[in-house]
Structures are given as C-alpha cells and as structure tokens.
Amino acid sequence: MSSMASSYKPEQARVPSALPLPSPPLTKFNIGLCQLSVTGDKKRNISHAKNAIEEAASKGAKLVLLPEIWNSPYSNDSFPVYAEDIDAGGDASPSTAMLSEVSKRLKITIIGGSIPERFGDRLYNTCCVFGTDGELKAKHRKIHLFDIDIPGKITFMESKTLTAGETPTIVDTEVGRIGIGICYDIRFQELAMIYAARGAHLLCYPGAFNMTTGPLHWELLQRARATDNQLYVATCSPARDSGAGYTAWGHSTLVGPFGEVLATTEHEEAIIIGEIDYSVLEQRRTSLPLNKQRRGDLYQLVDVQRLDSK
Numbered sequence: 001m002s003s004m005a006s007s008y009k010p011e012q013a014r015v016p017s018a019l020p021l022p023s024p025p026l027t028k029f030n031i032g033l034c035q036l037s038v039t040g041d042k043k044r045n046i047s048h049a050k051n052a053i054e055e056a057a058s059k060g061a062k063l064v065l066l067p068e069i070w071n072s073p074y075s076n077d078s079f080p081v082y083a084e085d086i087d088a089g090g091d092a093s094p095s096t097a098m099l100s101e102v103s104k105r106l107k108i109t110i111i112g113g114s115i116p117e118r119f120g121d122r123l124y125n126t127c128c129v130f131g132t133d134g135e136l137k138a139k140h141r142k143i144h145l146f147d148i149d150i151p152g153k154i155t156f157m158e159s160k161t162l163t164a165g166e167t168p169t170i171v172d173t174e175v176g177r178i179g180i181g182i183c184y185d186i187r188f189q190e191l192a193m194i195y196a197a198r199g200a201h202l203l204c205y206p207g208a209f210n211m212t213t214g215p216l217h218w219e220l221l222q223r224a225r226a227t228d229n230q231l232y233v234a235t236c237s238p239a240r241d242s243g244a245g246y247t248a249w250g251h252s253t254l255v256g257p258f259g260e261v262l263a264t265t266e267h268e269e270a271i272i273i274g275e276i277d278y279s280v281l282e283q284r285r286t287s288l289p290l291n292k293q294r295r296g297d298l299y300q301l302v303d304v305q306r307l308d309s310k
C-alpha cells in the first residue's frame with residue numbers, strides 16, 4: 001500500500017529554518033506596561049500617556065509598551081475623528097511627535113500601543129515603534145481586523161472604518177528583536193510562529209479585549225503564544241471604563257518563555273514593571289528543544305516574506 005509520506009520529501013521543504021537569536025545591546029532589562037485610562041479628550045490622553053511613560057522610565061523601564069488605541073475612544077465613530085497622518089508627522093501627528101520626543105529624551109524604546117492612522121483615504125489601527133534616538137523604527141498596521149459577532153454579548157466590526165495591514169512587523173531595537181501584533185492579531189498563531197522563526201525574543205501586543213472574551217481568552221492566548229514559541233510576550237490594555245461604549249478587560253501582562261505570568265494587574269490604571277532576561281530563552285530552549293524536534297518533514301509553515309527576500 002502506498003503512503004502519502006513516501007512521496008513527501010524533506011528536501012521539498014520551502015521554509016527557511018529558524019534564525020539564531022541576535023544579541024541586542026541590552027539582554028536583561030525592565031519593561032513598563034502603561035495601562036492607561038482613555039477619555040474623549042485627545043490632548044489629555046497624550047499628556048497622560050507622556051506622564052505615564054516618564055513614570056515607567058523613572059521606575060527603571062528601558063522598554064515601554066502602551067495600550068491599543070490610547071489617544072481616542074475605541075469606536076468606529078471616533079477612529080476617523082482622532083486619526084493622525086503619521087507619515088506627515090509634526091502637527092499632523094501630535095501623538096507620535098510626543099512618543100518621539102519622550103523616547104529620545106529618556107533614551108528608551110517605546111512600543112507606542114496603537115492609534116488610528118489616516119493614510120490617504122484609508123484608516124488603519126497602527127502601532128509605532130520608537131528607538132532611543134527618537135526615530136520611528138517601525139510601523140505595524142493591525143493585520144487581522146476585529147470583526148466579531150457573539151449574539152447578546154458583543155458585536156464589533158472594525159472593517160466598517162479600518163483597512164487591514166498587509167505586513168508582519170519585526171523590529172531590531174536596543175532591547176531585542178521584537179515582533180508586533182495588535183489585539184486580535186494575537187489569535188493567529190502563524191504570525192507569532194513566523195516572528196519566532198525570524199529570531200524574535202519578545203512579542204508585543206497592545207490590545208483591548210472585552211468583558212466577554214477577556215476573562216476566557218486574554219491570558220490563555222498570551223501564555224499559548226509564549227509557550228509555543230518559547231519567547232517573551234507582553235500585552236498592554238487600556239484601563240477599564242465601565243461608562244465607555246467599549247469596556248476593556250484590562251489585565252496587561254508580561255509572560256515568560258515557559259508560559260509563566262511574570263507581572264500582571266487587574267483592570268484599573270496601572271504601571272506594571274516586569275523583568276526580561278533573554279538568557280532564559282536559551283535555557284528554556286535547551287531544556288525543551290522544540291525547534292530541533294519539530295517535524296519539518298511532515299509539516300511546514302511558509303514565511304512568504306522571507307522566501308520573497310531570497
């Protein structure tokens with residue numbers, strides 16, 4: 001009897017093997033997760049975020065993560081009103097101008113949560129990464145839009161106003177190689193696997209889960225992404241405002257490469273400081289050598305971008 005396996009040859013594998021982990025300038029440092037309250041007052045949101053970043057840095061954070069949509073209420077009505085032209089910069093993007101100024105002044109890396117971005121006649125849900133020199137190092141546009149309908153619980157259709165991003169985003173910073181996703185992006189393991197295969201130390205997901213999926217899925221997904229890919233995962237949510245149109249779950253968290261929760265909080269405003277130590281990645285990967293044990297002869301994930309760049 002012929003078997004499928006006999007015609008399936010390992011040399012047909014098209015996926016490049018996992019890249020080795022790079023050595024960033026800092027391999028042990030504190031991350032600050034700023035779980036911020038968000039109001040309808042954009043100026044206040046920007047100065048509030050600035051104060052929180054300064055506080056996180058004063059507590060020793062070299063990397064600061066902000067929530068999803070921190071300069072605007074989370075609603076399809078608000079996105080067009082609060083959107084900024086990030087590429088134009090300056091007055092056209094006061095939120096990213098602030099992030100650039102603070103990262104340079106405090107010499108820290110900032111994963112700037114996300115804000116609504118205007119690009120021509122399109123709107124995106126976009127995360128900007130600033131390096132210690134205040135330069136914009138990467139821009140991630142949410143790839144998987146949050147379109148869900150759980151009858152009697154929650155219906156939200158980001159696609160009413162937003163366009164999906166088209167590229168995974170992985171960025172080299174002073175504090176490691178970081179893969180970026182925004183909220184719903186965390187549900188797609190393939191994205192996290194590709195980041196891991198490209199040598200990411202840490203995945204950062206600004207997010208705003210809700211009162212239905214938050215209790216069941218938020219921590220589970222973070223721990224799953226960290227455990228499966230043997231890397232750090234950090235998330236940051238807005239603080240909960242029960243009077244707002246969209247009620248965020250909160251619970252911003254740092255998870256280690258063994259799936260362990262290293263730092264977390266409840267739903268109120270908070271600045272959470274957690275320690276990241278990349279030497280732990282090698283230890284975990286040596287003890288549990290999943291990368292060596294993976295059966296690339298039987299299944300493969302194709303990283304289209306890495307193949308295209310060859």
Ligand SMILES: O=C(O)CCC(=O)C(=O)O
Nearest residue numbers: 146183184208209210213
């Ligand atoms: O996946 C979920 O349950 C929540 C996702 C979400 O709130 C978002 O993508 O903004």
